[in-house]
Amino acid sequence: MARTRPPGMNDVARLAGVSHQTVSRVLNDHPSVRPQTRDRVMEAIAELGYRRNLAARALVTRRTATIGVITSGSALFGPQRAFVAIEEAAREAGYILAAATVKRPTPLAMNTLLDHLLSQNVEGIVIIAPQREVIEALKSFECSVPVVVLADAQEMPAHISTVSLDQVETGRLAVRHLAELGHREIAHISGPLDWTDARGRLEGWRSECEALGLNPVPLIQSDWSSERGYEVGCDLVRAGVPTAIFAANDMIALGVMRALYEAGLRVPHDVSVIGVDDVPGASQFIPPLTTIHHQFARMGRQIIATLLAAINGADVSNVVLAPELVVRRSTAEPR
Amino acid sequence: MARTRPPGMNDVARLAGVSHQTVSRVLNDHPSVRPQTRDRVMEAIAELGYRRNLAARALVTRRTATIGVITSGSALFGPQRAFVAIEEAAREAGYILAAATVKRPTPLAMNTLLDHLLSQNVEGIVIIAPQREVIEALKSFECSVPVVVLADAQEMPAHISTVSLDQVETGRLAVRHLAELGHREIAHISGPLDWTDARGRLEGWRSECEALGLNPVPLIQSDWSSERGYEVGCDLVRAGVPTAIFAANDMIALGVMRALYEAGLRVPHDVSVIGVDDVPGASQFIPPLTTIHHQFARMGRQIIATLLAAINGADVSNVVLAPELVVRRSTAEPR
DNA sequence: TGCCTAAATGTTAACGTTCACATATGGTGC
DNA sequence: GCACCATATGTGAACGTTAACATTTAGGCA
Numbered sequence: 001m002a003r004t005r006p007p008g009m010n011d012v013a014r015l016a017g018v019s020h021q022t023v024s025r026v027l028n029d030h031p032s033v034r035p036q037t038r039d040r041v042m043e044a045i046a047e048l049g050y051r052r053n054l055a056a057r058a059l060v061t062r063r064t065a066t067i068g069v070i071t072s073g074s075a076l077f078g079p080q081r082a083f084v085a086i087e088e089a090a091r092e093a094g095y096i097l098a099a100a101t102v103k104r105p106t107p108l109a110m111n112t113l114l115d116h117l118l119s120q121n122v123e124g125i126v127i128i129a130p131q132r133e134v135i136e137a138l139k140s141f142e143c144s145v146p147v148v149v150l151a152d153a154q155e156m157p158a159h160i161s162t163v164s165l166d167q168v169e170t171g172r173l174a175v176r177h178l179a180e181l182g183h184r185e186i187a188h189i190s191g192p193l194d195w196t197d198a199r200g201r202l203e204g205w206r207s208e209c210e211a212l213g214l215n216p217v218p219l220i221q222s223d224w225s226s227e228r229g230y231e232v233g234c235d236l237v238r239a240g241v242p243t244a245i246f247a248a249n250d251m252i253a254l255g256v257m258r259a260l261y262e263a264g265l266r267v268p269h270d271v272s273v274i275g276v277d278d279v280p281g282a283s284q285f286i287p288p289l290t291t292i293h294h295q296f297a298r299m300g301r302q303i304i305a306t307l308l309a310a311i312n313g314a315d316v317s318n319v320v321l322a323p324e325l326v327v328r329r330s331t332a333e334p335r
Numbered sequence: 336m337a338r339t340r341p342p343g344m345n346d347v348a349r350l351a352g353v354s355h356q357t358v359s360r361v362l363n364d365h366p367s368v369r370p371q372t373r374d375r376v377m378e379a380i381a382e383l384g385y386r387r388n389l390a391a392r393a394l395v396t397r398r399t400a401t402i403g404v405i406t407s408g409s410a411l412f413g414p415q416r417a418f419v420a421i422e423e424a425a426r427e428a429g430y431i432l433a434a435a436t437v438k439r440p441t442p443l444a445m446n447t448l449l450d451h452l453l454s455q456n457v458e459g460i461v462i463i464a465p466q467r468e469v470i471e472a473l474k475s476f477e478c479s480v481p482v483v484v485l486a487d488a489q490e491m492p493a494h495i496s497t498v499s500l501d502q503v504e505t506g507r508l509a510v511r512h513l514a515e516l517g518h519r520e521i522a523h524i525s526g527p528l529d530w531t532d533a534r535g536r537l538e539g540w541r542s543e544c545e546a547l548g549l550n551p552v553p554l555i556q557s558d559w560s561s562e563r564g565y566e567v568g569c570d571l572v573r574a575g576v577p578t579a580i581f582a583a584n585d586m587i588a589l590g591v592m593r594a595l596y597e598a599g600l601r602v603p604h605d606v607s608v609i610g611v612d613d614v615p616g617a618s619q620f621i622p623p624l625t626t627i628h629h630q631f632a633r634m635g636r637q638i639i640a641t642l643l644a645a646i647n648g649a650d651v652s653n654v655v656l657a658p659e660l661v662v663r664r665s666t667a668e669p670r
Numbered sequence: 671t672g673c674c675t676a677a678a679t680g681t682t683a684a685c686g687t688t689c690a691c692a693t694a695t696g697g698t699g700c
Numbered sequence: 701g702c703a704c705c706a707t708a709t710g711t712g713a714a715c716g717t718t719a720a721c722a723t724t725t726a727g728g729c730a
Binding site: 006049051052053054055056058059064066075077080081084087088091096097098099100101103115116118119120121142144225226227229230250251254255257258261279280281283284285286288 | 341384386387388389390391393394399401410412415416419422423426431432433434435436438450451453454455456477479560561562564565585586589590592593596614615616618619620621623
């Protein structure tokens with residue numbers, strides 16, 4: 001299987017009867033090429049099935065039009081949605097993505113990955129860093145290209161740009177919505193607290209409850225899964241349910257609602273439930289779930305915009321996107 | 336901001352007092368380098384913060400350790416899960432992914448994208464092609480590197496390798512499960528029929544119903560969304576519900592179940608419902624959804640394995656992965 | 671005509687690796 | 701001491717592109 005060498009500019013040039021540089025000019029839309037010459041070159045390109053070698057190009061231009069993305073590779077809704085949004089935005093800006101996932105985000109693994117991306121001459125790096133561990137790993141890393149991290153600015157060293165969804169405000173929004181309906185006891189089922197998102201939502205819940213003078217309710221910890229949500233819900237049923245529950249994401253809310261349903265409690269008649277994420281299907285839960293929607297598409301565009309700005313020499317920036325309340329039928333006035 | 340040239344092998348070599356080739360040998364773990372020399376080189380590398388330039392390396396070796404992936408970029412569960420699985424498998428095999436999404440998979444867009452990936456010297460290409468249109472576009476494309484398509488082998492030209500989840504068997508499995516419970520009238524709510532997955536499931540439903548001699552039931556078409564599932568469910572309630580419903584995915588099933596619930600019909604007491612995908616949360620639907628699980632992780636590994644084999648000269652192959660029934664509580668014997 | 675300018679094209683040298691080959695270096699056996 | 705070999709290192713030429721500069725060509729105007 002002797003793989004034959006693919007045609008290069010020189011082959012095209014020879015066939016078209018011009019110099020390789022003229023071919024280069026045609027490819028780069030240089031103005032001063034005679035239409036007739038251009039046609040001849042294009043013809044030769046088509047005939048040979050020529051394709052520009054981007055490695056060679058990158059070597060001399062130092063531009064790759066590639067952005068590296070590191071995610072923690074979880075199949076969870078948030079990180080995944082973020083990735084899709086970033087991909088889309090990058091493509092629109094003419095960039096290709098080099099994707100890399102890290103299972104366990106140890107500092108060593110992160111460094112290896114960053115190293116690999118840098119070797120690829122990526123022009124910038126996006127890091128989706130929902131866990132504390134990732135952030136820790138980043139602190140020690142010195143990087144020659146701009147980095148934008150999807151994480152709370154407060155968690156990151158000052159010299160790194162961030163774009164974040166306002167998790168604290170998310171918590172506040174949930175509490176405010178429930179409080180406005182008249183609830184005075186709002187329980188919170190948090191996500192795993194090594195996730196900054198979970199901490200932010202928790203923080204928002206706590207501070208807004210305090211600000212509104214609501215009755216304090218002990219925190220309940222969970223992971224992000226609907227299964228665990230169900231277990232927590234069952235515990236809650238046994239221990240006595242508050243009038244309102246703020247679940248850290250829609251999956252937890254889903255599990256909790258099933259636990260309530262099985263216990264004969266009706267949502268929102270007996271208990272109000274609010275989630276976060278607005279996952280596909282949330283509108284068809286029983287009952288349709290009131291939740292807090294995050295603007296992932298806008299976030300993706302913002303991340304890429306920030307990164308491109310940084311590539312062009314802009315300063316560090318920290319952008320925070322506001323969450324949006326989506327009222328459906330799982331929240332109502334307390335009985 | 337005069338971006339200074341990053342250090343190259345020559346810089347390292349000079350600092351370590353050796354030739355650039357020795358540096359290369361150290362980097363490539365060549366056996367015949369004196370430990371002492373190696374140390375000196377490593378030291379110089381660390382001091383300069385040197386990183387190998389993969390573009391230059393790719394230029395001469397013609398190897399990039401990169402695999403191109405094209406997805407239709409939908410945020411739907413299947414394609415997305417497939418991507419994550421592929422990424423993971425590729426990483427394990429030491430490959431990086433170059434990701435590209437296509438919104439509207441026209442032949443032109445597909446060709447542009449493939450072109451771009453080939454220019455990047457990817458060593459192979461994976462295409463997640465759930466829609467017919469994508470497949471059409473592929474038929475006309477001549478490609479210099481191996482391609483593996485995630486699609487039914489029957490839909491693809493014979494010279495292209497495929498890995499697929501057995502959608503027909505998925506439909507059969509659903510029908511068989513319901514028939515074994517005693518159902519004689521099994522309705523199917525299909526996905527959009529320009530998706531091959533939807534057609535496969537439909538085909539499995541139809542053929543198995545026929546094989547088992549069940550009463551024919553008219554097909555109901557839907558898209559993949561839970562919202563549309565709900566609408567279809569409402570229609571069904573109005574027109575009269577069968578004893579069992581096979582929804583083409585879990586989202587449709589979710590919407591249908593809500594429609595049934597609101598109409599006072601109980602699942603599975605009055606109607607059995609089965610879905611496909613086993614999405615996160617399906618175990619906590621009301622009631623927990625019986626569904627058909629697809630082995631995405633295994634599929635990802637299989638795709639990469641097939642691709643690597645093809646890169647090493649293996650023949651075209653078509654692998655089909657079997658679906659698995661997950662029985663929960665939304666299916667039962669008919670009343 | 672002859673000169674000047676702009677447009678069109680060509681020539682040469684990078685870019686940072688690896689490959690193929692050439693050259694030291696040090697030890698072994700006679 | 702010398703030929704011989706393996707091990708260790710160095711040299712020069714690719715790879716396919718773009719950048720910088722050089723050259724040719726054509727057209728306008730005095």
